[in-house]
Amino acid sequence: MTAEAPLFTQALTRSLQPDFTLNALQRDRLSRSFDRYAITFGLYKNEIFQDRLFPFGVIPRLLGPWEYDTLEKGLKQRLEALNLFLADLYGARRVFKDKIIPEDFVLRGAGYLKDCDGVVPPKGIYTHIAGIDLVQENGGRWVILEDNLRVPSGASYPLIARRTYRSVTPELFDTFSVRDTRPYGQWLRETLDHVNCGGLNILLSPGRYNAAFFEHTLLAQEMGIRLAFASDLSVEKDRVWYRNIDGEKFPVGAIYRRTNDEWLDPRVFRADSQLGIPGLFEVYRKGGVALLNALGNGAADDKGVYYFVPKLIRYYLGETPILDNAPTYLAADDKERRVILERLPKLVIKDVAEAGGYGVVFGDRLSRAEIKEWRARIEAEPRRFIAQEVVDFRSLPVLQGDRVVYRKADLRAFLLYGADIRVWPGGLTRYAMDRGSRIVNSSQGGGFKDTWVLSR
Amino acid sequence: MGVVSLNKGQGLYWLARYLTRASRLSMEVYSALDHGVGLGRAEEGLKAVQEFCDRLNIQASFPNLVTFLQLWFLDRRQNWSVWHNLQRAYDNALVLRDILPLEGFASLREGMNLLDSLTHPDLMVLREVVQDIYAFWGWFEEEAETLAFTLARFGRLVENLDLGLRLDWPRARLEFWQSQLRGLEAGLGVPVPAFELKLDEVNSLFERCFAEGS
Numbered sequence: 001m002t003a004e005a006p007l008f009t010q011a012l013t014r015s016l017q018p019d020f021t022l023n024a025l026q027r028d029r030l031s032r033s034f035d036r037y038a039i040t041f042g043l044y045k046n047e048i049f050q051d052r053l054f055p056f057g058v059i060p061r062l063l064g065p066w067e068y069d070t071l072e073k074g075l076k077q078r079l080e081a082l083n084l085f086l087a088d089l090y091g092a093r094r095v096f097k098d099k100i101i102p103e104d105f106v107l108r109g110a111g112y113l114k115d116c117d118g119v120v121p122p123k124g125i126y127t128h129i130a131g132i133d134l135v136q137e138n139g140g141r142w143v144i145l146e147d148n149l150r151v152p153s154g155a156s157y158p159l160i161a162r163r164t165y166r167s168v169t170p171e172l173f174d175t176f177s178v179r180d181t182r183p184y185g186q187w188l189r190e191t192l193d194h195v196n197c198g199g200l201n202i203l204l205s206p207g208r209y210n211a212a213f214f215e216h217t218l219l220a221q222e223m224g225i226r227l228a229f230a231s232d233l234s235v236e237k238d239r240v241w242y243r244n245i246d247g248e249k250f251p252v253g254a255i256y257r258r259t260n261d262e263w264l265d266p267r268v269f270r271a272d273s274q275l276g277i278p279g280l281f282e283v284y285r286k287g288g289v290a291l292l293n294a295l296g297n298g299a300a301d302d303k304g305v306y307y308f309v310p311k312l313i314r315y316y317l318g319e320t321p322i323l324d325n326a327p328t329y330l331a332a333d334d335k336e337r338r339v340i341l342e343r344l345p346k347l348v349i350k351d352v353a354e355a356g357g358y359g360v361v362f363g364d365r366l367s368r369a370e371i372k373e374w375r376a377r378i379e380a381e382p383r384r385f386i387a388q389e390v391v392d393f394r395s396l397p398v399l400q401g402d403r404v405v406y407r408k409a410d411l412r413a414f415l416l417y418g419a420d421i422r423v424w425p426g427g428l429t430r431y432a433m434d435r436g437s438r439i440v441n442s443s444q445g446g447g448f449k450d451t452w453v454l455s456r
Numbered sequence: 457m458g459v460v461s462l463n464k465g466q467g468l469y470w471l472a473r474y475l476t477r478a479s480r481l482s483m484e485v486y487s488a489l490d491h492g493v494g495l496g497r498a499e500e501g502l503k504a505v506q507e508f509c510d511r512l513n514i515q516a517s518f519p520n521l522v523t524f525l526q527l528w529f530l531d532r533r534q535n536w537s538v539w540h541n542l543q544r545a546y547d548n549a550l551v552l553r554d555i556l557p558l559e560g561f562a563s564l565r566e567g568m569n570l571l572d573s574l575t576h577p578d579l580m581v582l583r584e585v586v587q588d589i590y591a592f593w594g595w596f597e598e599e600a601e602t603l604a605f606t607l608a609r610f611g612r613l614v615e616n617l618d619l620g621l622r623l624d625w626p627r628a629r630l631e632f633w634q635s636q637l638r639g640l641e642a643g644l645g646v647p648v649p650a651f652e653l654k655l656d657e658v659n660s661l662f663e664r665c666f667a668e669g670s
Contacts (some may be wrong), residue, residue: 035565036562037565038550038562178660203554208551226461227554232461232463242461245464245648245666247664247666250459
């Protein structure tokens with residue numbers, strides 16, 4: 001089964017988008033709002049931090065209700081399986097005994113944390129906040145490109161974009177009946193409350209020089225919780241404490257951390273981390289605080305493990321995957337590696353440990369010498385790479401001045417796992433800045449659109 | 457009362473101080489200029505602002521009024537320029553975005569953008585920058601939590617006293633701010649120690665209040 005939408009919804013979506021016109025004043029106001037609110041995404045160029053405005057495509061992506069329903073079911077299914085996999089990996093490891101996925105393949109992955117073996121997070125939830133990247137093929141089928149289960153970012157941008165649409169172009173909502181995305185902050189808060197071990201909810205940010213610092217501040221505000229830096233928190237008596245300005249200490253029950261695993265606790269992970277809280281891991285291990293997302297999730301969103309997710313869905317849920325992966329070859333598998341080496345100029349190579357559009361190489365852009373180099377590299381480190389068929393995914397309309405141009409776009413869908421799994425009826429649509437480019441990542445200069453899920 | 461960490465508390469305090477400095481110094485210069493130029497000669501205006509700078513212990517001399525205005529408002533190298541003070545305030549605001557009202561932050565951003573866009577000191581536009589600062593305070597005072605509000609108020613009063621002491625403002629005005637500062641105890645949740653109207657005592661007040669927290 002695929003996520004193909006009924007034909008008339010596709011036709012509706014296609015026909016509406018190019019006609020989505022805004023007058024010059026509205027366009028100007030929408031764009032100005034982004035400057036006014038400093039909606040930024042930080043980039044490091046030559047090791048210098050540049051807090052730049054996140055390019056905003058004013059024409060939203062439209063998703064028909066049937067299309068969204070299928071996505072919702074498929075994404076929930078996928079997240080449930082991934083959560084079960086993490087519980088199994090750090091617990092009984094049935095999945096290896098049953099030979100669903102090779103044990104050493106997972107355990108050699110950079111995202112696997114041995115320290116987390118036997119650690120059960122509150123309520124057994126590992127993947128509280130997931131950002132799953134999909135693209136829509138020209139035929140309409142949605143395919144999954146990537147699972148992000150560590151620190152997925154991006155929900156704040158469509159959230160604030162929608163607020164801007166409501167104030168600048170309220171009349172559009174007469175024409176389009178759009179699902180409300182405003183509850184995201186409340187859902188996020190409920191997700192934290194669900195696993196809170198008693199005490200404050202905190203958003204832990206690495207600081208203002210993090211690419212998504214704008215998002216940290218907005219989400220903390222939307223949830224009505226404190227944004228903290230590591231120096232605001234300390235560990236004592238098996239608890240994490242937030243220290244008030246007058247020295248009073250408040251216990252912390254849940255931390256929505258926007259800091260990667262390796263920086264979180266210098267006593268256990270990187271000793272040189274200034275962004276972590278010494279002793280945090282031990283409190284977490286003993287169940288004194290919930291971390292969202294759980295530590296060690298990188299083992300499940302590794303691009304190599306991605307290859308096995310359809311198998312994991314069948315194994316844990318006994319179901320057929322609703323959403324397909326992009327056709328992928330695993331370099332660690334001898335047979336598939338031969339296919340990769342042979343067809344390299346026609347494939348996309350991905351470094352499994354990289355994210356944000358880094359470590360992605362299109363075979364058709366490589367010179368003969370480079371192809372040779374890549375073949376040697378893949379043979380030397382097969383666990384490090386996967387290769388995918390080039391997916392001819394859909395381009396969406398983007399306004400450039402007064403002209404409508406088409407750019408390749410993906411969709412990051414956000415899922416929250418608390419009392420149940422909820423798929424946010426919106427999402428971050430990212431588009432490539434240049435014609436023909438397939439790199440849509442924000443960290444690579446891509447722009448974004450709001451995603452409007454139509455309710456009828 | 458609310459929960460604000462020492463980091464955030466210091467950020468609010470300094471945000472308030474830099475913003476107050478930027479707006480007060482803008483308005484004081486308008487006033488000094490107006491007075492000097494009102495006497496009938498541009499040199500009087502220059503003399504007035506030079507005297508003003510001396511009182512603030514700013515060691516710079518200006519060949520003419522145009523140069524003064526350019527440096528005073530827009531120079532990015534001088535730590536006493538309005539641009540510099542507003543930029544420092546904005547840097548603090550960026551880190552405090554989660555506790556600042558969205559529209560308040562936007563007002564500040566617009567003021568900063570406006571100042572950044574100027575290549576020469578257009579006094580009417582500079583007034584708009586000051587208006588953006590006051591718009592920020594309007595949003596902040598309407599929407600901020602009690603503790604955040606009080607910490608910012610603390611910073612504003614300390615900065616007013618600092619400038620007032622340096623510029624010899626009327627004693628009654630300084631005493632009024634002094635009593636206002638002592639009156640912040642309830643909002644801060646810590647005692648505000650007695651202090652004399654002296655620069656060092658005024659400027660160390662925040663640290664004395666929150667020594668334990670640090």
